[in-house]
Amino acid sequence: xxxxxxxxxxxxxxxxxxxxxxxxxxxxxxxxxxxxxxxxxxxxxxxxxxxxxxxxxxxxxxxxxxxxxxxxxxxxxxxxxxxxxxxxxxxxxxxxxxxxxxxxxxxxxxxxxxxxxxxxxxxxxxxxxxxxxxxxxxxxxxxxxxxxxxxxxxxxxxxxxxxxxxxxxxxxxxxxxxxxxxxxxxxxxxxxxxxxxxxxxxxxxxxxxxxxxxxxxxxxxxxxxxxxxxxxxxxxxxxxxxxxxxxxxxxxxxxxxxxxxxxxxxxxxxxxxxxxxxxxxxxxxxxxxxxxx
Numbered sequence: 001x002x003x004x005x006x007x008x009x010x011x012x013x014x015x016x017x018x019x020x021x022x023x024x025x026x027x028x029x030x031x032x033x034x035x036x037x038x039x040x041x042x043x044x045x046x047x048x049x050x051x052x053x054x055x056x057x058x059x060x061x062x063x064x065x066x067x068x069x070x071x072x073x074x075x076x077x078x079x080x081x082x083x084x085x086x087x088x089x090x091x092x093x094x095x096x097x098x099x100x101x102x103x104x105x106x107x108x109x110x111x112x113x114x115x116x117x118x119x120x121x122x123x124x125x126x127x128x129x130x131x132x133x134x135x136x137x138x139x140x141x142x143x144x145x146x147x148x149x150x151x152x153x154x155x156x157x158x159x160x161x162x163x164x165x166x167x168x169x170x171x172x173x174x175x176x177x178x179x180x181x182x183x184x185x186x187x188x189x190x191x192x193x194x195x196x197x198x199x200x201x202x203x204x205x206x207x208x209x210x211x212x213x214x215x216x217x218x219x220x221x222x223x224x225x226x227x228x229x230x231x232x233x234x235x236x237x238x239x240x241x242x243x244x245x246x247x248x249x250x251x252x253x254x255x256x257x258x259x260x261x262x263x264x265x266x267x268x269x270x271x272x273x274x275x276x277x278x279x280x281x282x283x284x285x286x287x288x289x290x291x292x293x
Contacts, residue, residue, distance in 0.1 A: 066165030
């Protein structure tokens with residue numbers, strides 16, 4: 001279920017960086033996140049920030065570089081054999097086809113071999129785009145890396161905005177992340193605007209945890225409304241008056257009530273919060289009392 005949800009969100013929600021008009025398709029690595037593998041260090045050096053990096057992988061299909069630390073991209077362990085069966089190829093080619101139909105890059109460079117290359121060719125054929133090739137075997141070899149570097153000669157750098165990509169994937173909104181700075185080192189990462197922390201990373205899932213200030217950047221969705229009380233700890237089902245559609249167990253949510261606002265993690269889907277008679281609806285991380293009006 002996690003895999004299918006990831007694949008679906010990459011195609012329906014995720015938004016690439018604003019000025020990304022060149023994409024490079026890269027193979028996955030056994031080591032996660034990919035950036036820590038030797039091959040991906042070499043790929044990133046060759047690309048030099050001049051293209052949007054998309055990793056073609058089974059079973060997830062397509063992992064934009066900004067989502068490489070998000071569950072389940074960092075958490076799956078599949079032997080990297082290079083052989084993909086016909087069903088895998090069809091599913092992943094279909095996903096790539098939907099992605100490229102939605103996001104029109106000026107150039108798409110395939111730096112792939114084996115099953116991943118075949119899948120990219122199937123997708124390109126299906127949506128009528130021309131692939132360029134910087135290699136057809138041994139992508140991490142020096143000849144291939146030199147060819148990739150040369151293929152990107154003269155291309156301008158793309159603004160690397162990991163936070164923008166993650167917010168679009170997780171919350172389905174397109175936000176302006178200018179002025180946001182990153183502190184810390186993976187996996188203990190914090191995003192701030194000025195001196196105000198707005199997001200941290202959940203080290204278990206790689207997903208964003210908004211602070212109450214961070215929620216101001218997410219204008220809609222993921223809201224749980226509560227009755228006129230100040231929660232002491234987790235929010236139980238009887239206290240919930242309404243919850244936005246589509247909230248799932250484990251999603252980050254903003255709690256809104258007349259006396260308090262809070263942030264935490266949904267412990268059940270929104271329809272259960274509204275329908276059930278008992279149970280924990282939201283595991284609260286922080287509550288802020290509101291002054292009575």
